[in-house]
Amino acid sequence: MSEHLDHEHEGGPKNDYEEHHIVSPAVYATIFAALLVATGLTVGASYIEMGVFNPIVAIGIAVIKATLVVLFFMHVKYSSKLTKLTVGAGLFTFLALIGMTLSDYISRAWGRW
Amino acid sequence: MSSTIVSLPDQSTARIPKINFITKENGLLSWLLTSDHKRIAILYLISITFFFTIGGALAGVIRLELLTPQSDLMAADTYNKVFTMHGVVMIFLFLVPSVPATLGNFLIPLMIGAKDLALPKINLLSWYLYIAGGILVLYTMISGGVDTGWTFTTPLSTHYVNTNVLTTGMAIFIAGFSSIFTGLNFIVTIHKMRAPGMTWFRLPLFVWSNYAASILMVLGTPVLAIALVLVALERTVGIGVFDPTKGGDPLLFQHLFWFYSHPAVYIMILPGMGVISEVISAFSRKRVFGYTAVAFSSVAIAVFGFFVWEHHMFIMGVSSYSMLVFSLLTMLVAVPSAIKIFNWTFTLYKGSITFETPMLYAFGFMGLFTIGGLTGVFLGTSGTDIHLTETYFIVAHFHFVMVGGMLMAYLAGIHFWWPKITGRMYPEKISQLAAVVTFIGFNFTFFPQFILGTLGMPRRYAAYPPEFQILNVFSTAGATILGVGYLLPILYLTWSLKYGEIAGNNPWQATGLEWQIQSPPLTENFLEVPVMDHDAYDYEWLERQKEKEVASAG
Amino acid sequence: MPDSPAIAHDELETGHPAHPSYQRHHFATMDQQADATSFAMWLFLLTEIMFFGGMFTAYLIYRNWYYPAFVAGSHQLSIFWGTLNTGVLISSSFTMAMGVWYAETRRKQGLVLCLIATFVLGLGFLGIKSIEYAEKIEKHHVPGLHYSVKSFVDPASDKAASEYGDKPLALDMARHTELYFFLYFAMTGMHALHMIIGICILGYMIFRARAGDYTDGHISFVENFGLYWHFVDIIWIFLFPLLYLISRHA
Numbered sequence: 001m002s003e004h005l006d007h008e009h010e011g012g013p014k015n016d017y018e019e020h021h022i023v024s025p026a027v028y029a030t031i032f033a034a035l036l037v038a039t040g041l042t043v044g045a046s047y048i049e050m051g052v053f054n055p056i057v058a059i060g061i062a063v064i065k066a067t068l069v070v071l072f073f074m075h076v077k078y079s080s081k082l083t084k085l086t087v088g089a090g091l092f093t094f095l096a097l098i099g100m101t102l103s104d105y106i107s108r109a110w111g112r113w
Numbered sequence: 114m115s116s117t118i119v120s121l122p123d124q125s126t127a128r129i130p131k132i133n134f135i136t137k138e139n140g141l142l143s144w145l146l147t148s149d150h151k152r153i154a155i156l157y158l159i160s161i162t163f164f165f166t167i168g169g170a171l172a173g174v175i176r177l178e179l180l181t182p183q184s185d186l187m188a189a190d191t192y193n194k195v196f197t198m199h200g201v202v203m204i205f206l207f208l209v210p211s212v213p214a215t216l217g218n219f220l221i222p223l224m225i226g227a228k229d230l231a232l233p234k235i236n237l238l239s240w241y242l243y244i245a246g247g248i249l250v251l252y253t254m255i256s257g258g259v260d261t262g263w264t265f266t267t268p269l270s271t272h273y274v275n276t277n278v279l280t281t282g283m284a285i286f287i288a289g290f291s292s293i294f295t296g297l298n299f300i301v302t303i304h305k306m307r308a309p310g311m312t313w314f315r316l317p318l319f320v321w322s323n324y325a326a327s328i329l330m331v332l333g334t335p336v337l338a339i340a341l342v343l344v345a346l347e348r349t350v351g352i353g354v355f356d357p358t359k360g361g362d363p364l365l366f367q368h369l370f371w372f373y374s375h376p377a378v379y380i381m382i383l384p385g386m387g388v389i390s391e392v393i394s395a396f397s398r399k400r401v402f403g404y405t406a407v408a409f410s411s412v413a414i415a416v417f418g419f420f421v422w423e424h425h426m427f428i429m430g431v432s433s434y435s436m437l438v439f440s441l442l443t444m445l446v447a448v449p450s451a452i453k454i455f456n457w458t459f460t461l462y463k464g465s466i467t468f469e470t471p472m473l474y475a476f477g478f479m480g481l482f483t484i485g486g487l488t489g490v491f492l493g494t495s496g497t498d499i500h501l502t503e504t505y506f507i508v509a510h511f512h513f514v515m516v517g518g519m520l521m522a523y524l525a526g527i528h529f530w531w532p533k534i535t536g537r538m539y540p541e542k543i544s545q546l547a548a549v550v551t552f553i554g555f556n557f558t559f560f561p562q563f564i565l566g567t568l569g570m571p572r573r574y575a576a577y578p579p580e581f582q583i584l585n586v587f588s589t590a591g592a593t594i595l596g597v598g599y600l601l602p603i604l605y606l607t608w609s610l611k612y613g614e615i616a617g618n619n620p621w622q623a624t625g626l627e628w629q630i631q632s633p634p635l636t637e638n639f640l641e642v643p644v645m646d647h648d649a650y651d652y653e654w655l656e657r658q659k660e661k662e663v664a665s666a667g
Numbered sequence: 668m669p670d671s672p673a674i675a676h677d678e679l680e681t682g683h684p685a686h687p688s689y690q691r692h693h694f695a696t697m698d699q700q701a702d703a704t705s706f707a708m709w710l711f712l713l714t715e716i717m718f719f720g721g722m723f724t725a726y727l728i729y730r731n732w733y734y735p736a737f738v739a740g741s742h743q744l745s746i747f748w749g750t751l752n753t754g755v756l757i758s759s760s761f762t763m764a765m766g767v768w769y770a771e772t773r774r775k776q777g778l779v780l781c782l783i784a785t786f787v788l789g790l791g792f793l794g795i796k797s798i799e800y801a802e803k804i805e806k807h808h809v810p811g812l813h814y815s816v817k818s819f820v821d822p823a824s825d826k827a828a829s830e831y832g833d834k835p836l837a838l839d840m841a842r843h844t845e846l847y848f849f850l851y852f853a854m855t856g857m858h859a860l861h862m863i864i865g866i867c868i869l870g871y872m873i874f875r876a877r878a879g880d881y882t883d884g885h886i887s888f889v890e891n892f893g894l895y896w897h898f899v900d901i902i903w904i905f906l907f908p909l910l911y912l913i914s915r916h917a
Contacts, residue, residue, distance in 0.1 A: 020701075022771045023764075032761040039753050039907075043746065046912040054915070058908035066901045073764045073897045082304065083709055090713040093332045094720045096419050100439075101368045101724050104423060105731070107434035229693035231703040297710045305703040306693075335714040339721035343853075350811030352849040354725055360733055360843040369721050642695070 021078035031072045038065045118396070118467050118622050121538060127615035129536045133633040148233035149636055154219035155534070156240050161207055161215060162603065164247055168202035169599060171195050176558075176592040179585050184575035192575035193260035194276070198253075200263030201281060205288045206247050208519055209377060212384035213330075214243070214295055216526045217323045219534060221299060223627035223634065224317045226308025226643040231301040232294075239294035246288030253277045253284065262573060264374070267355040267366040271347040278348060282341040289334045289341075292380070296330025299323055308626075310645035317625050317649050318407055322387030325411035329376040329383075329418060337373035340366055364429055371422035379418040381515060382482075383411055385522030386453055389475050392525050393457045395623040396472040397464025400650040403456040410449035417446045427498045436495045443493030450486050454479060469621070470541065473548035474525035481517025481555065485510060488563070503573075506566025512559045524551070524602060531606060532616030536632045539609040543601065551598030557591025624655050689885045701887045708891040712898045719857065719902055726850045726909060733843040735836055739819045740847030741914040742831045743808060745799065749911040752795045753903065759788035760900040767893045770886040778889070779876050785896070786869045789862055796859055803848070810849040816841040831915075854906055861899045868892055 042061040046054065071077040076087055121127075134151045144152055174195050178186040187195070218236065222229055230236050253259055259281045261270040270278050303316070303324050344366065346352045353359030355366045394401045401407055423431055423439035457479060466472070488510040491497045501507060528548075532538050561584040570581050577585070619628040626643055627634075647654040687697065694700040730737045766781030806825075807815035819841035822828035836844075872892060875881065881889045 020771075022768065025765060025768055028761060028764045028768065031764075032757065035757045035760075036754060039750065039757065042908055042912060043750050046746070046908075046915045055908075055913035058913045059905075062905050062908050065904045069760065069897050069901050069904070073760055073900075074894055082706065086706070086709045086713065089328075089332070090716045093419060093713075094716050094723075097336065097372055097717065097720045098724050098727060100420060100423070101365075101372075102727065103438060104364075104368070104431045104435040105728050106432075108432040110432065110434060112433055227693065231693075232707055233691075233693065235707075293714055297707060297714075300710055301703050301707045305699060305706060331710055331714055332717055335716075335718035336721050339718050343721070343725075346849075346853070352810050352853075353846050354729075354849060360729070360736075360846055362728070365725060365728060369724070637693075 021075070023072060023075060023078065027072060031068050034068060035065055038068075116465075116467055117469065118398070118465075119469060119538075119541070119620055120617075120622060121614055121620055122617035124614055127617060129615060130631045130633070130635075132635065133536070133631065134636045135633055137636045146237075148229070148237055150218050150222050150230045150233065150236060151534075151634065151636075153236050153240050154215050154217075157210060157214040157218060157243070160240075160244060160247065161211060164202050164206040164250075165599075166603075167251075168199055168207055169596065171199035171202065173592065173596060175199060176589040178575055179577070180589045182577050182579045182582050182585075187575070189575040190260060193262075193573070194258035196573060197260050197262050198250075198258055201250060201259075201285070203515075204263055204377070204381075205285050206243070206250060208381040208515055209288075209292055210243060210295065211381070211519065211523050212388060212526060213299065213323055213326060213380075214239075216319075216388065216523075216530060217299060217384055218295070220530065220627055221302060221320055221323060222306065223630070223638055224320050224625055225303060225306060225311050226626050226639065226645060227302060227306035228637045228639070230298045231306055232298050235294050236298050239291040239298070242287050242291035242294070246284045246286075246291060249280055249284035249287065253280045256280070264370065265341070265344060265366075267344065267347070267363040268357070270344055271355050271363075271366075279345055282345050286338050286341050289338050292330050293334045296327035296334075299327040300331065303327075308643045308645055312645075314405065314408070315645050315647075315649050316408075317387075318390035318401060318404070318411075319384075319387035321408040322383045322390070322411040325415040326380045326383040328412075328415050329380045333373040333376040333380070333419070336369050337377075340369035340373070343369075364426065364431065367426050367429060368422070371425045372419070375422035375425060376415070376418040378511075378514070379414050381519050382522075383414060385478070385519045385526075386411065388522045388526035388529070389457060389478050390453075391623075391625070392471045392475040392529050393460050394650045395529070395621050396469060396475075397461050397466050398652055399460055399464040400648070400652070401456065402459035402462075403452075404649065406452050407456050410452040413449040414446060417442065417449070421446060421493070424493050424495075424498065427495050428502055440493055440495040440498075444490065447486065447490050447493075454483055454486075468545070470539075470544040470548050471525045471529035473545055474521050474528065474551075477548065477552045477555075478518055478521040478525065481513050481521060481552075485513030485515075485518055488513065501566060503571055504566035505562040505570045505572055508572050509559045509562035509566060512562070517555050517559065521551070521555075524548070527602070527606070529621070530627075531609070532620045533627055533632045533634070535610055535613070536616055537609050537613030538616045538620060539602075539605050539613055543605050547598055547601035547605070550594060550601065554591050554594030554596070554598045558588050558595050559591070561585070561587040561591075622652075622655065624650055624652060629658075687885070697885075701890075704887050705891060705894070708894050712894060715861075715898060715902075719854070722850065722854050722857070723905075723909075726854070729843075729846050729850065730914075733840065733846060736819070736840050736843035737847045738914040739822070739828065739833055739836055739841070740844040740851070741910060742833060743803070743806070743818065743825075743827050744851075744911050745802075745827075746911055746915075748795055748799050749907055752792055753907050755788050755792045755795065756900050756903050759785045759792065760897055762788065763893050763896045767886070767890055770881045770889045773882045773884065775876065775879060775882045778882055779873060782869060782873045782876055786866060786873060789866045789869065793859060793862055793866075796855065803852075808844075808848050809852065810845045814845050814848075816844060819844050851910055854910070858899065858902050858906060861902070865892075865896055865899060868895075 038061050042058055045057045045061070050057065070087060076083055134149055144156065147153060174186075175192070178184065178192055178195075184192060218230070257277060259274075259276045259278055261274055261276070261278060265278065265282065303320060307316075343352070343354055347355050354361045355363050357363060390401050390407060421439055421443045423435060424443045427436055488506070492501060492507060492510060528539070528544060565581055565584050568581065570577055616632055618631055621628070626645070629643070630639060690697050690700055694703070762781045762784040766778050766785060769777035769781055803809055806818060807813050808818070816838070818825035818828050819833075819836045820838055822833035822835055869892075872881070872889065
């Protein structure tokens, strides 16, 4: 019985705490610089005529910037799987809201069958 | 019904434990400032019962008006206000918080072996938000009501009605945050507060289903909040997002609204399904058949729930291509729901079934929810939906799910855990009678509405053609019986607080951790941190425990 | 928090170390508490994503429907102020991240300085935002408040519009710029509201940090506030291109 218990203890929830990882200021500074550069890039790109690619590039850079913030400033890179899953769940539902709503709006223009 | 598993302690010697969470502290302030999840659950129980009574009374008035074809009891616009307030009160102030905020609050920490929810103060805050929302709804009622229907459909709610849309919207906004905080608290608690050995697949299914519902609360409710904020802005400053004359799209409101309000249906029903899993297992003395499948079906319902909302809008002018997609996705939800129903049935198979009150309610749930769920599949089929929507068929459908399903489950849960919450039993015979009366009354009330709907009687009208009267009389008569069925528990449960038999720790011989401690429990729940060394619903473990106790006592 | 004597007794027996004062009674360990509160913060941020999600959806739909109006509307925004504000906000995110680092390494002076810097940069952001808002109010570009389409039906009369060489919009389309400006105000306003709440909490934290809190190993509050602050930053990272940049070319 007792060895059974010990075994379960390992699998139990008490053991999967996040190890506290301290991110060094050098990393923060690098990310900060990267964010500023990306901001410059996205502003610069908006002055170049690229047609449909203008919004794509702008959103793409925004996604990269947001990812950097999430991963490093918000420590998700060093966090537990649970935190990563939480971020993923938020993103998934957000895209479900936008995507499924747009599925109606986009196909309305197609008219009736 | 001769056999029973109820085992009460010897009434001549049994006493309610002197120290428990109720007697721990006295005075009104000790309740209003408490951070004990059990006390907050009781605060919720009282306030929810209050709002249920109001919502029920409004339902009674609606049925009374529909007794005759003319709108003679009240004017049509009063009728509109009455059914709107009935919907708002019942959905946002009763159904959404019902099982999670009362039973869930009380039981989740007990079931997972924790001392409290992870965020006790947020839990109390959530009750105060609920009360603030509730008071605003009461204020709305007194100051003239609102007549948009609980769906606040634009442009009706933004441009055409002149009633208290703003206060009701604010009430729902606030009550929504109460629900967000409850859900957030549950998710954190279930992830982080489990006792040693309490792995995910040893959790009672009640915890799983509340977990799934909590995900929906956290992810869905904010979208309702923003939709209501936009309605309020549209009404006050005329921003134009929902105003066709300014280029806005009224349907966008419905997309946002149903993005929450369809999952909200699962917020309401999932915790009820959790109750049924516990009750069915306890009264068939068997582990729930296909535990893993039932657990995952809760999560599947939660996930699918986000992809079906447009089926509420099939006749509103959405594109026929997206109708096809949403219609197909709607069918998907039937799969995990059916998994649950089948697994409960298999749990009953060769079980030692006894017919105590909670079990009677659970049987009621299974039958009525199956009908409600299957008619949901009819309505998810876009062609059938166009014929049946906005008729009494849809009214009957969601009342079968919400009242026949959810309310039955809620009552099953209240009766099942009442001895744990209060330490006392209610009179068994009269409670069994109440369960049967509720079932009969319910069917009398709502089954005729299916027929009315297929005959074409539209919902939300105070008057109707005379040929529908017979079925409406049936329905109103049934509502009276149903009313008695709900009144009885309120009476005998209150009575039992003082005069009920002492229940002891485990009157049903159930296996959950909550049954292994005194009733009512201590403020900190457990004397020592429990260690879970067996699976959920392990009745053999319970037998061994009892033998051990007898041996050590001898 | 009243501890039942039975529990206290039990904990003594099982040899738990004495709890630090900031550990709530219902948590077994400090780790568990820190972990739970951080997870709760993440879940709260999920609700925020969905809250803003509704507005992002509306923006996408209406931008597709009324593209010319949204282009003309966005020409009214100043890229200079927008870029500057993005820089300010990113800097405040950096100082906040550094604040968390100082808290982790228990350096009070640095933490207080970082919090003050974040506070000031946050105020700076709001200051710049109010300059932009003032301009909109002046030009009657606030929906529902004497909204005027003059800049769009007659772009020559408007400095910003004529700089871009905007062609006059038909009155019907020009009126839809009101939708653009509503979404602009709703999204940046909701964002600013979050900033204001954050700045208030920052003020409280500076006060507490000077008293030596957060640098005693109990950094949950700073850490969780950091998550909130970075999240607000992320919202802006998306608002900036959506509102200011992507419609520069008609």
